[in-house]
Amino acid sequence: EPKVVAGPAADPGCMTPWASDTQFLQYPKKEGPYRIALANGYIANTWRIQMVQTAKAYAAQPDVKAKLKEFKVVSTGEDVPAQISAINNFIDAGYDAIVVNAQNPTAFGPVIKRAKEAGVVLVAFDNTLDTKDAINVNVDQKGLGVTWAEWLVKHLPKGGKILEVRGVAGTSVDTDRHNGIKETLAASGKKFDVTEVVGKWDDGVAQKATADAIATNGPFDGITAQGGDTGVVQAMIDAKHPYVPFGGETENGFRKLCAAHAGDGLVCSSAGTGPAQVAVAIKTAIAALEGQVVPQAVKLPTALVSHPDFKKDQDYYPEQSDNFFVGNSFPTCGINFTAQEIMGQTKENQ
């Protein structure tokens, strides 16, 4: 359905292509306002809640709202078939575009086919889809791993013992990030001795796993974690482990600790994939429906802050909860939520 056209995209600042060979697409223009749906999977974690809230807030912005006839969100839980059915249902119900955070990036082949037949624009983000037939809004997961590993390489010139706290086994995000770390460390030519434990992107689990690892394999010269980082630092503190360089995610709690203990040696690089990418995905979907040129795969910048750049009330919020992701704005796309706006909005609305 969409035509493959020459670049650049209509909004090149925001919609940067993933790679030099990324195709540019132009969908047939549809008359607005549009019916757009967000098919979310799992909802019971902070990232996803923040994402859903961001999506709603974005759709409620006056200029966006004007273009939408309907914006509907469904969260189907961890079950892939349920999500597939949800998308099918949206297709059957005649939605113009569907934004997906896929439970499994490889599992949506049949839906993609069906969406294509029905002329529905499919935009995937976060966990993207393995296809050329839908638009992907991507964060470079492997690049994240590379960023963290480079941070460690930089701060440990002689190599050393590294603790790597991994995410949920079997997910592509975990594997990509892990590979990024592994390859970068290997390529550094220094001798790194890596202990891997599974933290499941959860503070409690990560904390326990870290405590175990410190007790049996510690001490470590550097740490990298891809989620649950607050717990990891907490375990270090509890075990009186010396503060060491740390490459990790963007949780507020983690950044607070980094800012507080930087002087003691907890030098951090905090990089991650903000939940606001959903807004970019919606924006892209609207652009596609309007017949504008969009890249088939959009590359999002990562929200990166490293020591010594942590700024109070901008990169971290000492007064706020530990439990949200700070990197939540994409200025090049005109998307500038602070976490407080997102998480606070409904409270005010009530």
Next chain:
Amino acid sequence: MSEGASSMRRSIVPMRLRGKDPAVLIAFACILLLLLCGSLYSSNFFSPAYLLQQLKVASFLGVIATGMMMVILLGQIDLSVPWTVTAGAMMACAATAYGTSGSLFAVPFGIACGAAVGLLNGFAVAYLRIPSMIVTLATNAVVQGLMVVYTGGFSPQDSASAAMRFLATGYIIPSVPNGVLVWLVVGIVTVLLLTRTTYGRSLYAIGNRERAAYLSGIDTRQVTLLAFVASGALSALGGVLLAGYASKASQSMGDAYLLPAIAAVVLGGTHVLGGRGSYLGTVAGVILITLLQSILSVMQIEEAGRQLIYGVVIVAMLLLYGRQKRE
């Protein structure tokens, strides 16, 4: 019958009087064996620091498994543990947000929320007589829903109060984490409850045969209700401790406690169908599971291998001593 009676005295009595269930003994032997295996990998496994740290981690599971055990003794089960744990943690943290009085009441408030979940479970099981396996599953879904609404609808204040942190990780007795003390207190109270009180007797009686217990004039519904309340409250206490340990509450923190809690109780020799089991066994089961997870975690085996070994070891241990007597 003098012949039979006197020989019966010899064979049955001593075992029962000593109160030592062979399952419990073997479970403790398995713990030693696990530590030995671990020490082959790293000598740190027998260090007091490691053992205390394991006890601290075990105390969360221990507290949760205590409630699970009471429910299992009744012949029921509580599948609402994951989100009750989370709710306890989140509500305690939520209370912390309300100034000094809030953080003062954080712990009791968290526990009370768990107890409320238990009350719902208990009411449905005892008074509506819906099978616990399904009721608690539904409650779990409802509590999850409530927590999602709560965390999404409000700005989540989820830092643990100082009291919670102290409860989980502080030290009243040097080098013995408070979490372990909490478990100890919960354990002692439970042992007394189960062995010395009319409530404990009723619990075992219902687990063995509810009909007979009812006809003996026991208020079986009330006993069942209370057991679920206890389970909910203890799950929430586990959540409070966990939140104190991680110094915050997070969404999926309870997921990792359901199946291990059941496994720990059963590995400790408690009969899944109710009526039989001792708390000492549960303690052994909890330590077993915690150690096994810890050893697998630090041994640098791929997740796949870890799962395989975890499963095989549990089956092996059960085969060693968990076998039911032939009818």
Next chain:
Amino acid sequence: MILPDPLFRMDSISKRYGGVIALKDATIAIRPAAIHAVLGENGAGKSTLIKIMAGVTAPDEGRMVLEGKDVSFSSPAVANNLGIVSVFQELSLIPDLSVADNIVISKPPRRLGMIDRRAQRLIAEEALARAGASDIHPLSLVRDLPLSRRQMVEIAKALARKPRLMILDEATSALTKSDVEKVFSVLKRLRSEGLALVYISHRMHEIAELADDCTVFRNGRSIESYRAGTKTDQQVVELMIGREYKSVFPAKPGPQTKQAPVLSCRGLSWGERLVDITFDASPGEIIGVGGLDGQGQRELLLAMFGVLRDVRGDLLIGGRSVHLSSPKEAKSAPTSIALVPEDRKTEGLMLPMTVRENISIAALGNVSRSGIIDRSAEAASIDELLKLLAIKAATIDMPVSSLSGGNQQKVVIAKWLMNRPHIILLNDPTRGIDVGTKQEIYQLLRKLADGGAAIIFYSTDYDELVGCCDRVLVMYDGTIIRTLEGDEINERELVGSALNITADAVAQRTIK
């Protein structure tokens, strides 16, 4: 007694359970076309013998010979295939399956590998008819049948297997007189067809009516085998209990000035199962409840114990109207009712728990303070009861399941006595209990009545009602159709009123 060529012989069979000797050197020979009665006290080893015979358990020593060939059974199925079929004391029906399913259970008719339900139904109907129970619908679930009906199904199930040797272990203990008669005629017919039958019962008159051969067991040994009719009842009982034997029933006090009733029912009704029940019970009285099984006796006891919902009419305790909504209320102080339920294994006892825990469960409040059990006070009360009831238990910390049936029954009674009830309801408390123990229970009941308790006592055994009770309420179709008193309490009147026919008709029938 030496038999020429028995169908089945067991020689020097021994069986131990742990340290317990269940059978020692037991020997029995069973001939075809005869009914062989096995007698003995509770725990004498009868059931164990039967279980070995039927392949449920294996003997430790000894041999079994079937038609001259040594046999051993690895499972009940093997024994079944050789034509040995038993009706166990513990019913072996599957409650969630239909009667027909149960009857063909071990060898269902099959078509194309699947069970042929039509054929199965025919077999079931035929078997039920042979057992004289064609009133039972083959499609009804066993769960929905009363105990007596279930036992008929059990017998039909055994018959459907076309046995050569059929064993009945207390198969009639739950049956009413009329059912027993039906079963007896079936058994007699089977005997005439050449079947060998082994029959266990604690009811002497049944054995007198049926048996051709008898073997007496005591303490796991086979004491003596003899032809039926060669010994008096007195002699048999003395063989069984190994000591002298006196009259079974304690003397009745005779008519007395009545005290004010402690319990009165006024127009008690419950659905259609209980209709307008009215009677009084005074302290010191033993009131029997008679009638055919399933006429509402069980419901009456449950209604007085607070188990049934929506009971209409008035229940007065000590003159005050009460509304009981649970056994807990029924047992608590001012009312103080006790119920010894019908089925001790599922309603009376927590089998795996200890004797101590079982006895004190209904009276925990008496031996505890603010919920904490005083173990020494508890042990003291229990000791007293063990002595009072002469319960044979090595220690109170053994599981109650390892007591013999009779002793288990005494535990059920003991648990209620610990609560010192004013009103004691008993639902067939002597079922499956040996003569010696029964006698003890009768005496105990009288002692309790003399101590001021009112006792309401349902029994399926007319002898018991005649021997024990001061008054008998005969129930029919949910209501009391007659109250017998004094000399009226005799078997003839009981049977007559139970069938709701006049005494004359009974007399005529008896003469015929």
Next chain:
Amino acid sequence: MTVSHGEWRFWYDLHKGTLLAAMLFVGMFVIYASNHPAGFTPNVIQTASNKATLLAFVAMAQCLVVITAGIDLSAGMVLVLCNCLASWLVVGTPLQTGLGIVAVLVTGLACGALNGVIIIFGRLQPIVTTIATSAIFFGLALLLRPTPGGSVNETLADAFTSKLFGVLPTSLVVLAATILLVWLPFSRSVYGRAAYAAGSAESAAFMSGMPLKRAKLSAYSLAGLLSAIGGLYLTFFSYTGEAAYASGNAYTLYSIAAVVLGGVSLAGGKGSAIGAVFGALAFRTIGDLLFVFDLDPLWQPLFQGLVLMLAISVGAIGLARVRNRLDWFQ
């Protein structure tokens, strides 16, 4: 089944649970379909049935085991394992694909048999045993698919998830065929009856000389097989394999919910797989209702929980009619 006049009462008593589940499902589905923006179209039905069949297979598996008074907490993981295996094997030429399907089914059967063997011959309690074996099955699945991926014979997959004659969803046809070819023969066989007996009164069944061990073993094995069919369907549905821990667990728990909604007694001895299938369909419809009620996304999990709560509470209504309190304790 032929029911002669006047005997419908017995038939009704026996199938009450199943009928109730069917009614529950029909009621919910009518609400769903009549509020669906696209209406009651073949596409909507196809979507719903594709999703529901998956759970229906696992629910049938769970039902078989529950009837014997056991429980299979590894059913979901068998599904995941078979999904991962199928994403390797069910590809290529028709012959290869066919062999792959056989291999997947055999694997499921073997997993079930393993459960059965450990539980029956090891005399272990089903709950813990299957918790442990589910870890083993998940470990194997992770070995097969450390990351999501793989592929499936797409022609076949499409055939199994599309519509026959443009109206009838193939998945429903396969489901019906499975009931016909697996459940009915089993439930009417000697083993099936023994499985019921084992759940209802095990010692009585033993005394009656029923083949209890073989019956239970076949129940557990068939359960494995049915979960494997579920896994195969998952592969057809998603074209890939994924060792997803969370969804494995979710299927296990959903299957228990489905079985209860389907009128199967968790105490064993009562119920039928057909009821369990309706239970699964009803359970899935709960999720579908989200589409037709415009709910705030954050309230959706709560809504689902409450509907489930409501659905299982339906069974408690009968309680008000119990006039003999002893009936509580059956």
